[in-house]
Amino acid sequence: xxxxxxxxxxxxxxxxxxxxxxxxxxxxxxxxxxxxxxxxxxxxxxxxxxxxxxxxxxxxxxxxxxxxxxxxxxxxxxxxxxxxxxxxxxxxxxxxxxxxxxxxxxxxxxxxxxxxxxxxxxxxxxxxxxxxxxxxxxxxxxxxxxxxxxxxxxxxxxxxxxxxxxxxxxxxxxxxxxxxxxxxxxxxxxxxxxxxxxxxxxxxxxxxxxxxxxxxxxxxxxxxxxxxxxxxxxxxxxxxxxxxxxxxxxxxxxxxxxxxxxxxxxxxxxxxxxxxxxxxxxxxxxxxxxxxxxxxxxxxxxxxxxxxxxxxxxxxxxxxxxxxxxxxxxxxxxxxxxxxxxxxxxxxxxxxxxxxxxxxxxxxxxxxxxxxxxxxxxxxxxxxxxxxxxxxxxxxxxxxxxxxxxxxxxxxxxxxxxxxxxxxxxxxxxxxxxxxxxxxxxxxxxxxxxxxxxxxxxxxxxxxxxxxxxxxxxxxxxxxxxxxxxxxxxx
Numbered sequence: 001x002x003x004x005x006x007x008x009x010x011x012x013x014x015x016x017x018x019x020x021x022x023x024x025x026x027x028x029x030x031x032x033x034x035x036x037x038x039x040x041x042x043x044x045x046x047x048x049x050x051x052x053x054x055x056x057x058x059x060x061x062x063x064x065x066x067x068x069x070x071x072x073x074x075x076x077x078x079x080x081x082x083x084x085x086x087x088x089x090x091x092x093x094x095x096x097x098x099x100x101x102x103x104x105x106x107x108x109x110x111x112x113x114x115x116x117x118x119x120x121x122x123x124x125x126x127x128x129x130x131x132x133x134x135x136x137x138x139x140x141x142x143x144x145x146x147x148x149x150x151x152x153x154x155x156x157x158x159x160x161x162x163x164x165x166x167x168x169x170x171x172x173x174x175x176x177x178x179x180x181x182x183x184x185x186x187x188x189x190x191x192x193x194x195x196x197x198x199x200x201x202x203x204x205x206x207x208x209x210x211x212x213x214x215x216x217x218x219x220x221x222x223x224x225x226x227x228x229x230x231x232x233x234x235x236x237x238x239x240x241x242x243x244x245x246x247x248x249x250x251x252x253x254x255x256x257x258x259x260x261x262x263x264x265x266x267x268x269x270x271x272x273x274x275x276x277x278x279x280x281x282x283x284x285x286x287x288x289x290x291x292x293x294x295x296x297x298x299x300x301x302x303x304x305x306x307x308x309x310x311x312x313x314x315x316x317x318x319x320x321x322x323x324x325x326x327x328x329x330x331x332x333x334x335x336x337x338x339x340x341x342x343x344x345x346x347x348x349x350x351x352x353x354x355x356x357x358x359x360x361x362x363x364x365x366x367x368x369x370x371x372x373x374x375x376x377x378x379x380x381x382x383x384x385x386x387x388x389x390x391x392x393x394x395x396x397x398x399x400x401x402x403x404x405x406x407x408x409x410x411x412x413x414x415x416x417x418x419x420x421x422x423x424x425x426x427x428x429x430x431x432x433x434x435x436x437x438x439x440x441x442x443x444x445x446x447x448x449x450x451x452x453x454x455x456x457x458x459x460x461x462x463x464x465x466x467x468x469x470x471x472x473x474x475x476x477x478x479x480x481x482x483x484x485x486x487x488x489x490x491x
Contacts, residue, residue, distance in 0.1 A: 015192055024181050035173045039166050046157070046165065047125055047136060054140040054155040061091060062142050065150045077102040090154040099151060127159060134159035199223030203231055215242060290317040341380045343414060344369045344407055350387035351405070357392045361399040365391060368406040374414045376481055378461055386454040390418040390477050393450065398422030398474055416479040419470035430467050
């Protein structure tokens with residue numbers, strides 16, 4: 001079932017519809033009410049102007065009529081027309097006859113309610129027609145000092161004057177309303193753009209960049225407080241996601257490393273078990289062969305061909321026995337007896353154990369004991385054999401050269417470096433030199449187990465071994481042991 005999304009509108013459109021339109025309606029209503037009030041007041045003032053003129057004429061007209069001076073009446077009416085606000089002025093007698101008139105049109109007769117207007121005794125006004133024109137008339141009864149009616153004064157003003165004035169007011173009010181709406185619209189929309197539109201645009205751009213894969217980008221936390229808070233929250237979320245991604249990658253790397261180590265451990269365990277079995281099965285036959293060859297040597301003198309062959313047999317048997325010992329050391333998983341031992345003393349013993357190879361290859365072996373005599377809790381024989389193996393490999397790799405051994409203490413570790421000035425180990429195969437049965441020596445000259453045994457021995461003691469290029473030009477092996485020691489077996 002699909003859900004049809006509602007049509008969405010922009011924030012600017014929503015601002016116009018939900019803020020500006022109601023604001024303009026309220027403003028328009030207020031202007032309309034204000035205009036209506038002004039129009040009513042303006043119309044009242046226009047009427048008052050006419051009535052003021054009529055009141056101003058009343059007294060001179062009464063005096064003129066009491067003295068029966070028609071010329072004075074006409075002069076008074078003429079003065080009213082000079083004001084400019086009067087369309088016409090008319091004086092009627094008590095019987096409705098026209099006594100005098102001045103204006104844009106002459107009345108065809110007296111007002112229909114002249115008797116009533118005279119009898120009212122006070123001024124009044126109304127809209128009506130005069131000679132076919134719409135006018136406003138102000139009526140003022142003319143009475144003498146005893147209240148006797150002398151007649152009626154009618155002062156008129158065109159209705160169009162009222163309409164034009166009010167239309168002018170409406171036009172100015174409409175123009176003011178439109179100008180106000182335009183100014184408010186510009187101010188609101190520009191303010192919205194500066195305060196909301198631009199920060200939201202930057203935030204949207206930041207989200208788009210992050211969505212396309214630029215996870216290092218961060219939003220600019222500027223603008224109003226609320227939008228700045230959103231930007232900071234967005235950046236904090238990206239930081240947490242980045243930390244989570246880094247943590248996940250680190251866990252994956254650790255997991256892959258553990259899997260690789262587990263696979264390597266399983267492989268080494270299988271190889272070690274096989275090696276131990278083979279070494280055990282070959283040990284006894286080789287002992288028999290060596291014993292028989294030794295007895296036969298008693299029957300032949302040196303120089304005879306048979307004597308030389310028997311010596312060669314015994315030499316190869318010893319070589320095979322050395323390989324068997326390596327196989328057994330590699331396959332042995334049970335820890336031996338450990339004791340507190342000087343690492344420098346073990347290195348001295350390793351140099352002595354490798355002296356035969358050093359002499360045969362004419363290699364100079366140097367050992368720098370360092371200032372500290374570090375004692376570690378070790379299985380002395382296996383560690384000494386591992387160091388001797390590295391020294392022998394260095395002598396074989398650098399015949400006629402030199403092998404340098406140095407002990408240093410760094411942080412919480414002690415390092416033993418064995419390096420030579422031979423050809424070195426190519427970088428592309430350094431990661432494989434500790435694999436069992438992998439060797440760079442010619443066929444028949446190496447079993448490929450020596451460095452694997454060294455690696456296993458160092459790791460079983462909680463240390464590590466690394467190989468890289470030596471400053472002498474050859475290979476450099478760095479053995480690193482932690483200084484923290486365990487309690488001795490005797491304890």
